Amino acid sequence: MLEKETGTVEGFVWIGIGFIICILALQFDLGTFHQPGPGFVALLTGLFIAAMGLAMIVARAMSKRRPDKASGGDHPFQIEAWRRLVYTMVLLLAYVILIEPVGFILTTFLLMFGLFFDYRKRNYLWSLFFSIATALVSYLVFEVWLRCQLPRGLFPWW
Amino acid sequence: MNVFHDLFYGFGVALQPWNLLSCFFGVFIGTLVGVLPGIGPVGAMSILLPITFGISPVTGIIMLAGIYYGAMYGGSTTSILVNIPGEAASVVTCLDGHQMALKGRAGPALGIAAFGSFIAGTLGLFGLMFMTNALAGVALMFGPSEYFSLMCLGLSLVTYLTQGSVLRGLVMAGLGLFLSLIGQDIITGQARFSFGLMGLIDGVGLVPLVMGLFGVSEVLLNLEKLGEERKVLKTRFRELFPTKQDWRKSAKPIGRGTLIGFLLGILPGGGAVISSFVSYATEKRFAKHPEEFGKGAIEGVAGPESANNAASSSGFIPLFSLGIPANVIMALLLGALMIHGVKPGPLLVTEHPEIFWGTVASMYVGNAMLLVLNLPLISVWVQILKVPYRTLFPLILLFCFIGAYSISANVFDLYVMFVFGILGYALRKLSYEPAPMVLAFVLGPLLEKNLRQALILSDGNISVFLTRPLSAISLIIAAGLLLSAILPFVQKRRSEVIVEED
Structure with a gap:
């Protein structure tokens, strides 16, 4: 149109x-x-x-x-919460780069900790618990049960 | 009565333990993603697509189909109780469903949504059974030029019905077509546009592309609304049953919604979202008291919810009979079937009856499962709705990464997903819809093959697309649709129907 x-x-x-x-x-x-x-x-x-x-x-x-604004569409460049957005993108890129050399478990734990962590609430313990749990459960489900062959990196015996 | 004999055979397939479990898992996940705002059936299907590689095609398709129609059921719960659509086809349910909930009638709203969905989904399956066979018989007469033109028509319809600018939709389709050309040439085997990257020699993977465009980008968009709290209205199981008066008011809307959904679902590009809007508009026009719409009219819930479920059944018809996906969901199913070496098309029903009839029968079983999942377990879904997005989004991203990686254990796919995640986010911020891009990406290889075959067979005569009747009709409709979009009157009508999705 x-x-x-x-x-x-x-x-x-x-x-x-x-x-x-x-x-x-x-x-x-x-x-x-x-x-x-x-x-x-x-x-x-x-x-x-x-x-x-x-x-x-x-x-x-x-x-x-x-x-202009009269078109009623999105306001593409008014990015709200841009800090969290950039922070998340950097974490995701780091995950993609590090997953093979470092391995699935450790990289996933670091990614999850970074994503669960809320800098305003300073929820260190909560984030630590959930990131360890997520990394271990996902490893058990996908690597051990579904045999997905996830990268082992620094821990070749896993 | 051959159809019923075949359906009986389908039940034999669908009721095998693994298929039954797969159906339950699919409808359960479908309801879950329908309930949860922030992840839709496309994202969930692309995350779970790699799991289907290790199981039989019929078990995988039963699961993926379950996610699709399960999401149609689940989406209404969030719309009614929170006023946030769980997925796009439930947007219109917010209008009257949530108003009913505010008036203390959340139960009947949820009840009529579930019963209407069940009735429409089941009736839609009857149509699917009869029409697929009939259409498949006709499709056997199609040549490359007909297929090429039908795919052009499908792409035009998707672009026309996509929210926002048609020009932007067409550009997206062009981009999707180009992306599909990356990799080996289908005739000569020559590597194209791989830029020296080993990972691109086999082309861009469907799963990382879809996960990036729909999964990652959706999360990034939702991160902007992270601070918003959801207020969930309470409801109890015993309050869910609509009264006699509710049934009287809803019977015709359910019937009309089923018919509208079924017909629009068959059209390439139609699908659940459009049918729910058209059903709502129709009910408002037929209503004795149209002024009640938007203030808690049960007809405004019954019609659209029936329509989106009927559309989710009939959407399988073009895929199973012609091998042409009507929407992105069907494109994913096409991809899943092709990965298993199964080619959907006119011969699917005869060559792989277990896939067609097994899936159809599983949908009857799945619809019954959904009724049980959505009514007595409503309090469970309400509890899940209270899980904050802050806790959910890291898990969604992790599933995307694992899903993309596990297909070929190749980190390159993660880069592809990341790039398309950022691209999808940027495109959606700029009001570009990714749906035409994904559909063109899936249809691309078929489109190219049929175009080249048609030209070779006709000895380079491009008029072959206009001399064969069906091909000519398809191209004329496609061109008419795109040209009509520039007429001011059609522009206005189109934006009234589509832009409301916002």
Whole structure:
């Protein structure tokens, strides 16, 4: 839908992404209509995304209303509780990086402690208990019972 | 009477101990995720998808299906008692369900939601049994061009019915299509767009992608509301049974809701959410006292709750008969079946009768289980509702990580999930819906294969998509839908129906 709230900037971003996909597609054989190659559908997809980006810009230009609060959509950049959000994202990234070298049990315990911990309530004991319990129970269920082969890291005998 | 003979065979499959246990586990988890705001059936199914790899396809599908329709039941509890929808299809139940609860009528609201869901779910299954066979027979005549056009129609419908801008929905579908192209080319086997990363040679995994887009991003979004407290209204089992007057008022809405839900559920992109809104609008139009809607009208609970359950049954029809998923949930089921080497489509019923009839029969059993789970155990679900999100979200994230890792014991999948978690969060903050992206991602390989096959078979003649009647009709409807979205009148009507979800 050529909605009025679609902005010009996002249109240009999608045109850019569309063209990047086209360039990537051109590195493969496009083939012909008789015998389409591996890059054929990718090229069409890139052109499609770029066309949608262009449509967003045209829609924005034709629209009389400004893409502001009146549109009734989300307020994307008013991120509430951003500290907890960034904190959680950093913890998750650290978990992904450390799980293989350090192992499932210890990394899970650290992640759970970090996520359960509430800096305002200073609930150290509560967080400690639940993070140990979660790490052990999940290990028993997924590794021992369901045989998921979780990373062992520093503890190869586990 | 062949259908009933086959159904009897299905009950033989569904009542095997493991399948029965799997059905119970599915509907139990479904009710749980339906009750708990912050995790929906898509997230729960993607978390549990890896568990199904180690069991037979029919046991796995019975469990995953149970999660889906179980969530439809459970979602109403939170809507009525807390005024927070447990999952998207129960949004509309908040309007009158919670008002009934505030007036001391939480019991009848929960009761009619459960009974209405049971009736609609069971009737929907009759339709599923008869229509799948009929449609599968027709689908045997389809060629690559028909399949390609039908998939285009499905994607267009999903995009059209997705909340917000159609252009944004189309861009999401394009992005999903591109992501599906990563990995080996289906015809030549050449690695594409892997950027030298070993983990991308086999393509982006469905489970890490869905878990990131729906599981992790949902948690990140909910973290913004961490401080909010839930006020849960009390109710008791003996208060749950609707009165005779309640039944009189609800009978027709349940019937209409079932029909609406069933028909919209079949349409690609339809599904439970849209059908519940359409049912609510219909009941308001048919009501003798429309002014009571929004103030505690039982018809406003009975209709939508029946509609979303009927839609959850009929949503299986395009998947089982054509091999085309109607929504993201069905896309996940398609992925699960394909991982097991089972190809859904017109031949599924004849080649794998145990999967089709076993799943259908298990849904009858599951609906009965849900009635027991949702009525006498209501106080248990109310207690669970009191668990703060602060305690739940670390566990949800952990299950996502374990689920993504356990598929192939590869840390690369965790990176993929993390990236899509952040991407999903950003996209949703920017009002981009991830559903068209996931559907395009799942349909991508089929879409590409059928497009290329159709062109090869027609000797490069692109008019083949317009000369074959069904293909032409599908493409014309798809184009009409997308073009109609630019007309001011349709824009207004569409936003009235869809944007209300907010």
